[in-house]
Amino acid sequence: MTNKHKLKLGAVAVAAAFLLAPVALAPTKDVSAARLDMVDVSNNNGYMSTAEYVSMRNEFGVKAVTVKISEGGTYKDPYAASNIANVQAAGMYINGYHFARYATKAQAIAEADFAGKTAKVAGLPVGAVLATDVESQEANNQSKATNDRNNAAFMKEIQKFGYRADIYTSGSWANNKMTIKGKTGWVAGYPYVMSGQKWYTNNNAWQWSGSAHFRISYGGFDVSQLYTDYYTAGQKSTVKPTNKDAVKANNQGANKNTSKPSTSAKWVKEAKTYTLKTAVKLRTGASTSSNAITILPAGTTVKTDQAIIQGGYRWVRQPRSHGYGYLATGPASNTLEYVKSGAAHTYYTVKSGDSWWAIAQRNGLSMTTLASQNGKTIYTTIYPGQRLVVR
Missing domain, CATH: 3.10.350.10 (LysM domain)
Structure with missing residues (x-):
């Protein structure tokens, strides 16, 4: 979500892909293109006006918007209230999410209380979804059983505020780092080739791009396709675009733009010294799917020469006696969260x-x-x- 604070993880469980039967497709028609049903926004997108949301609805077919509410136990998204009000004014379904930092059950309950209270003040209506966004280093350090316990505690607590609960995570973490049951979950997985693919059809939503563009809004956005009515207030969507031709053209354009790997991520020079605040896996490549060379304990000093933002994380490269090691310093949208720079x-x-x-x-x-x-x-x-x- 990066780019929510989220950092949206691009690693994908390829086994979850399903191809439509060839006989169902016309030769020149991509009926299986992913839709722009839902957009998620946070402070990273800045102030979003009602006009921008109206454009998303009428020209791109967006039905629902999920806004960042809070993070951890202290951070309140400063744009949550305006986003909620403006989405509602644009006539779309509104939901929220909390970026989780919890590592224990007690922390999960405390964060749920904080998120619920913050959502109430920001104006998130009762009955909306308030999802837990689980993709942090804290969760990565836990076992699947611990993450499942923590997520269950958060979701049970959040329901006390009148909100419906769900889990957002990456495709590589779903049923690996935590359990995502059928007919639940909002799963992120960014494909290189969109045509013919429908992923995570057994879940509530599939976030298929973190770089969609809208006509009057600046920058790239996270967009998802909905497979159930969970994010549209538990009912068949009543949101209708006013320009169906534009929706069709914009949908095709969005799918075309995500049909090949992004070239925007580039390694940049970064000669820095970090002292790790928490234990971090040193990997053979800049990906959460790369093998771990070792686990660097908290307090380890790491000297780096390059950095890159990709796959939802900011990665740094550590020169070693034989090649390089790679470690994530944190989410792409808050890259120094887990490390602190040296005295230089x-x-x-x-x-x-x-x-x-x-x-x-x-x-x-x-x-x-x-x-x-x-x-x-x-x-x-x-x-x-x-x-x-x-x-």
Whole structure:
């Protein structure tokens, strides 16, 4: 979700793919193209107006929007309330999600209480889905049984607030790092070739792209196809687009654009020293499916030479005596969450009234450079008291 805070994981369980029978397809017609039924948004998308949501509905066929509500036990998405109000004003179904940081049952219950209270204040209506987004390093460090226990505790607690529960995770984690039962779950898996594929048909929703574009909205968005009515208030959708021709054309365009690997992710130079806050797997490649070389314990010092954002994580490369090792520093949308830089860096503490532009100007940087070296974008909200790397 990255790019929710989410970081959306691109690793896919290929065994879940199903091909339509050839006789059901006309030679030049891709009837199996994935739909843009649901969009998820967070503070990473900035302020989203009602007009933008109306365009998504009428020109792209979007039926539902799931907005970030909270993260961990303290973070409240600053755009949750405006997103909820504007989605409702646009006449679409509204849901929410909480980015999970819990590692124990007690933490899961506490985070559910925090998410439920935050959702109430933000205006998420009773009966909406409030999903737990489980893709963090904390969850990755747990066993499947522990994650299942924690997720169950969160979902049971969230129902006390009148919300319906669900789990969001990646295809590589579903039924591997946690159980995703049939007719439940919102699963992310980004294919290279869309045509003819329908994945995760046994689940509520399949997030099939993290880079869809809409006509009057800036940047890429996470989009999902719905297989049940769970995210449309438990009923057959009553949301109807006003421009069906545009919906058809935009749907074809979105599927075409995701039909081959993204070339946007590139390795960049990053000569840094990190001290790990938690144990992290050092892998043979920059992917959660790559084999683990070893597990680096908390407190380990890691010197890196390059970094890349892909597969929902920010990865760094560690030169070794024989080749390289790769480790994830955290989600792509919050890249320094699990590591802290060495003393070589210069930090700036954000003050009230500061902006990316103002801080960048004072330190002789471009806004893009300042944001990227802190693992963020210029559209990420910054807060007083936050520390940013400026050198």
